[in-house]
Amino acid sequence: MLKIIIPLASDHFIDESGQFNYPLPLIEINGKSVIEYVLSDLNKISGEKQLIFILKDQDCTKYNLDNSLKLLVDNPIIVPLKAKTKGAICSILMAVDFIDQDDELLIVNADQIISCDYNEVLQDLRTQHADGGIISFKSVHPRWSYAKIIDGEVFQTAEKNPISNDAIAGFYYFHQAVDFIEGAFDVIRYDENYEGRFYTSSVFNQMILKGKNIKSFPISPDQMHSFYSVQKLKEFEKYLLG
Template sequence: MINILVPMAGKSYFFDDKQDGFPKPFIEICGKTMLEHFILNYQNIDNKRFIFIIQDDENRKFGLEDAINVLTNNKSQVLVLKNQTAGMACSALMATEFIDNDTPLIIANMDQIFELDLNLDIERLSNFDAGVLSFENIHPRFSYIKCDEFDNIVQASEKKQISKNAIAGFYYFKKGSDFILAAKNMIKKDINLDGKFYVAPVLNELILQGKVVKNLQIDKDRYFTFYSHAKISEYERIKND
């Protein structure tokens, strides 16, 4: 089995429930909600378990957990948080009881899709202790990695362009327990950005432990992020041409 952890409890700078009418997972793109697009993107991965981390207020008002259960045939674990956490890494640690084990773990952003064979990429990453998918970019919104000549990651940074390798919101860990230990070490060292603890710097802790962390470079035209209304409109124009 592989656990796919999807932290969705953070606030978005580009979406507002009052203006949009619905929270980000229910924003429609080409006739389907963002949540549907995400789940469909992983439909060919067998023996998986989604673990969604959601906000209590969105759940009570819009039935987010019900929608997740319908879309995944009640086969997902849903954790409902009443309060904001100190970043995505902290949100992920709320699922410790489900991921602190030898089972492979993917931590993925909900607001994106890949036009790739994810099974193939997961198989390639399974040969290493951890890894990411990356694409060429320099926008300060993303996390970045620096690699050696063998595409082994030697450094990761949140919102700092240490290379052109931007992380595509997809983190693989051969063992979920490796993520848990490394994330706790990062938090103990108080490695944060503006008071928030992110997933990318966790990779540095694994590297310090001597783990092999691999970068898989993907074609940026095969990766679509929906982090803003502008990016959604761009995707819809591409699909409607």
């Protein structure tokens, strides 16, 4: 089965008026919340799948975010975090009890929308017998994680460091979940961190060291919509309106 993990434990957006003082997934753009846009694409993935959400316990108690998710997805798995972790890897590992080692695993950021067909991406990675895969786009801004890619094959990743002009969108595929689990523990064991936090992209370095096949699916920069600021939310609203 394909397990899809969506970390939602991001900070709140607060602008000068206070109108965005909510968890990012609940912020509305053109009448729909961010998480609705994210899920509309993930729900189109064909085949048997299970969605797993990782979110702050306080967002469940204060904003009922878990109830909102249950209205949008059939039988989701909710993993509440009672304390801040040391990065995405640590948060995702909190869901390990809901993952079988031979499951396909997809980890998708919830603060972005990628305008592409996920079925096409997954089919491409499966056809190439990829052990792992990313979606990449062109950039040089140190905000992103990066990959060294030759002929579609990933040879190295780096967090917040442009080692190439191929940035990684928040889409991480693992043909077998065991590769993520073992790689994640290796990242922590070898302390491969950025400013004290452990990031998902680092798992691919550990897989590459073991001879695993990591592939990239390229998209154009205008297909990548990341909501790291209020301005980016407004830009996406304009994009929807054409």
